[in-house]
Amino acid sequence: MNISWIKYPLNFKFEAGTSRGVLTSKTSYLIFVRNEAGSTGIGECSLLPGLSMDDRPDIDVQLENLCTNLSQLQINDMDKLLSFLDEQIGNSWPSLRMGFETAFLDLIQGGKRVIFQNGFLNGDGIPINGLIWMGDRKFMLGQLKQKIDAGYSCIKMKIGALDFNTELDLLRYVRERFPASDLTLRVDANGAFSAHDVMDKLVQLEKLKIHSIEQPIKPGQWEQMYDLCRKTPVPIGLDEELIGENDIARKKNLIESIKPQYLILKPSLLGGFKASNEWIEIAEPLGVGWWITSALESNIGLNAICQYTYGLGVSGEQGLGTGQLFSNNIGSPLEVLHGYIRYNGNKTWELSDLGIEGIQ
Numbered sequence: 001m002n003i004s005w006i007k008y009p010l011n012f013k014f015e016a017g018t019s020r021g022v023l024t025s026k027t028s029y030l031i032f033v034r035n036e037a038g039s040t041g042i043g044e045c046s047l048l049p050g051l052s053m054d055d056r057p058d059i060d061v062q063l064e065n066l067c068t069n070l071s072q073l074q075i076n077d078m079d080k081l082l083s084f085l086d087e088q089i090g091n092s093w094p095s096l097r098m099g100f101e102t103a104f105l106d107l108i109q110g111g112k113r114v115i116f117q118n119g120f121l122n123g124d125g126i127p128i129n130g131l132i133w134m135g136d137r138k139f140m141l142g143q144l145k146q147k148i149d150a151g152y153s154c155i156k157m158k159i160g161a162l163d164f165n166t167e168l169d170l171l172r173y174v175r176e177r178f179p180a181s182d183l184t185l186r187v188d189a190n191g192a193f194s195a196h197d198v199m200d201k202l203v204q205l206e207k208l209k210i211h212s213i214e215q216p217i218k219p220g221q222w223e224q225m226y227d228l229c230r231k232t233p234v235p236i237g238l239d240e241e242l243i244g245e246n247d248i249a250r251k252k253n254l255i256e257s258i259k260p261q262y263l264i265l266k267p268s269l270l271g272g273f274k275a276s277n278e279w280i281e282i283a284e285p286l287g288v289g290w291w292i293t294s295a296l297e298s299n300i301g302l303n304a305i306c307q308y309t310y311g312l313g314v315s316g317e318q319g320l321g322t323g324q325l326f327s328n329n330i331g332s333p334l335e336v337l338h339g340y341i342r343y344n345g346n347k348t349w350e351l352s353d354l355g356i357e358g359i360q
């Protein structure tokens with residue numbers, strides 16, 4: 001087994017604003033696993049600066065060690081593969097776990113970017129929300145118009161960096177033109193609000209019939225978050241709160257202690273598909289809803305997450321539209337039309353620019 005990796009910086013088409021700052025680029029690492037027959041599986045380790053547990057200076061060393069340790073692996077069984085990755089990677093490197101898990105699953109399926117065999121590969125679409133990034137009023141209104149014209153029925157807006165009244169005005173502008181029966185509005189605060197004034201902000205958001213808010217306050221405040229989830233007029237989804245929680249018992253304790261309305265699951269930040277499944281298996285018996293969101297992957301990672309998501313039998317809008325953000329994304333069969341992401345089998349993967357010979 002030959003295993004290698006490359007660093008793949010992704011460049012945004014615009015300055016992508018969040019409450020944690022502005023992004024103009026971000027780094028991914030691509031993993032290539034090739035067997036003796038010449039088939040190659042590809043996986044992506046997607047890092048978000050300041051958020052990913054893997055955002056560490058020794059990541060290159062860890063990648064080299066994993067490539068060496070995993071190169072002797074001869075395995076075609078998924079359960080054995082996952083156990084082996086548990087052994088070799090553990091919980092400290094969630095995006096690396098995601099990248100290697102995807103690369104091996106791709107190879108097991110023949111090295112054709114098929115991670116899970118299901119209807120997504122046959123053209124069935126997954127409904128997604130249109131993401132509105134922070135910026136000045138003109139920039140955000142431009143994004144809104146673009147998404148609505150493109151046929152999205154669910155919009156998610158980043159909030160928490162501008163003056164809150166300005167953000168309310170933008171949301172009010174949308175809601176006056178599109179009632180809740182026609183357009184679902186979600187917001188994502190990325191932990192920007194303080195515990196002492198967040199309830200007042202939630203009351204104001206409820207007047208605009210907001211579907212849900214992601215991570216209204218910073219993670220680690222379980223008591224305050226429990227109180228919020230118990231009293232909130234707007235359903236709350238936990239996002240950053242889940243990062244770094246790897247022990248099954250602790251995951252269950254977190255959900256039982258906070259009792260959120262939703263979980264926002266990002267496989268690249270949580271440790272791959274197995275880790276995401278664990279959250280779902282805990283949440284559903286407790287009546288906690290969830291949806292899957294990408295974490296600024298290239299089309300390599302996004303394709304894998306879409307196939308995984310479709311296999312879960314989802315119905316509501318997922319957060320899987322971020323592949324259109326980059327000027328140097330990898331060409332793929334993925335396409336977004338009328339608020340759905342689909343796999344167009346008439347299109348091919350454009351992998352020649354990666355400089356890796358023999359990949360189809």
